[in-house]
Amino acid sequence: MKLQSIDFRSSHFWLDTLSKIWAWLFLLGMVTFFSVVGEGFLTPFNLQAILANMAILMIIAIGQTYVIISGGIDLSVGWVMGMAAVIAATVMNRLPESSPLWLVVISGLFAGLLAAWVAGLVNGILIARLNVPPFIATLGMFGIARGIGFLLSGGMPVPIYVRGLGFLGNGFLLYHHPTAGWSFLSPPPGLAQAELRNLTGYFPFVVLVMLALLLIAHLILSRTKFGLHVYAIGGNKEAAMRAGIPVARRLVAIYMLSATFAAIAGIVYNVRFTNGAANAGEAMLLDTVAAVVIGGASLFGGAGTVIGTLIGALIISVLANGLVILRVNPFWQFIAVGIVIIIAVLIDQAREKFAQE
């Protein structure tokens, strides 16, 4: 028996391909443009600054990617990040001054994670067990985490008095100086204060952390059963349930994962800016959703990738950086990102329409 199929090879094939690679092309075009026009754009210093500046956004957006593929949305990520940052900062300050740096960071991370897990667990249970729509459940958590963050910090940023923390957040794996040569983890010893200006760092720590998280999250999503179930739940929750996938348990895990990435982003904020602020992640919500959507995810669920989100975050970050280098009023960045989001959704819809026909 022969089941005939419709030949999609013509217009649909090209639209499908375009929808998959347009973000890459857009990013490439933008980088080329800024490299040619913007002085100082294409330098190791600036390119690494772009990556370091997007680390917090990218880390949260990883969690948001999982949530959106599963057919939900997590509105609470920005304030959960802020709450975790405040709690971590407070814990770091309470430790004895003689504590080694790694212990300080781990303690802060753990405290921040604990708070975030409670938030993620509540989100997950509300959504998976009590059938509260994700938009509402996480909107509630948005307010709760915001209030807790401000209450604990008294509405002010909490400065962290830990020696060496800022170095960790802004340091590099490798340093190079034209005369003193290369060194590992810290600048070559014996350099005069004035000479530090000629120092170049390579591989910022926060970028390495971001890349490691990205790789792990990508492998989980694209290769494991859990990852496949995230797509299945986003595609057809009822079918996933009938197929025996523990949908409720998976959803709780997905929202806890999102909170986990938010908390890690909070700690990255701590070490980068040596303080914790309740509103540290205020701008993150829409930027993460933008990165995920530009990266090819569907807000209806069932589609998206971590790598796509990386491209989305890169587009946002390169745009912000390039406009500053061109001395364009930075407020134009909002307009540019807005336009890119609309293009992304239009391309996605056009592809869907062709696929249905």
Add this chain to the structure above:
Amino acid sequence: MRAEPVLRAVNLTKRFGGLVAVNNVSLDIYPGEVVALAGDNGAGKSTLIKMISGVYRPDVGHIYLEGKEITMASPLEARSLGIETIYQDLALCENLDATVNIFLGREPTKRFFGLFKQVDRNLMLAESNKVLERLDIHIPNLRRPIRQMSGGQRQAVAIARAVYWNARLVIMDEPTAALGVPEQRKVHELIHTLKRQNVPVIIISHNLQDIFAVADRIVVMRRGHKVGDVPASEVTDDDLVAMMVGST
């Protein structure tokens, strides 16, 4: 003598409050047999099927699968026993491809560089090809999302999923309701293929054409009772309608 029945349902009764949805119905299904369940809306077809597929527990009566009595707490348990139900909406994830859908919830895994267990997509593809070949179904490019497939292809994937997991009994709920005429014919062919593989099929249908095209035997329900159990070759459309509405 006929072979041992694959499924025996004995004196099944199900009440909802004061309503007796299924009243003392017995049903035997033999290997390789296609049994159509006919009846008007509210006759109790769905309730009967839901007891056999583990959705409802019968208030009275027993179900035997290959001679052994079974009780099922959930449809999942029924599936693990080999009773596969294909619902009208097929329960496929349209964003995923045919191979993933066939294995959904029971994905095979292998080690990824010894680090973690990853879904074995190559094995899924190879096994999917095997089961589709067994059913004589040809779908070009199994890695396309289901969304891009025709109604008949989707139905075929749903049937392949049931068969792959060694279904001992396949229940199909209105399999042709949403299909055009050529696709309906393909579903009929698929049911005949299942029959050749000795897998019995219970089909619920409103469509008399469907019933006469595939069924060996027709069981007619009316108001919760079984009012007819006849070989398909011995009745006409009119007989069937008469039994369904009870106007003989």
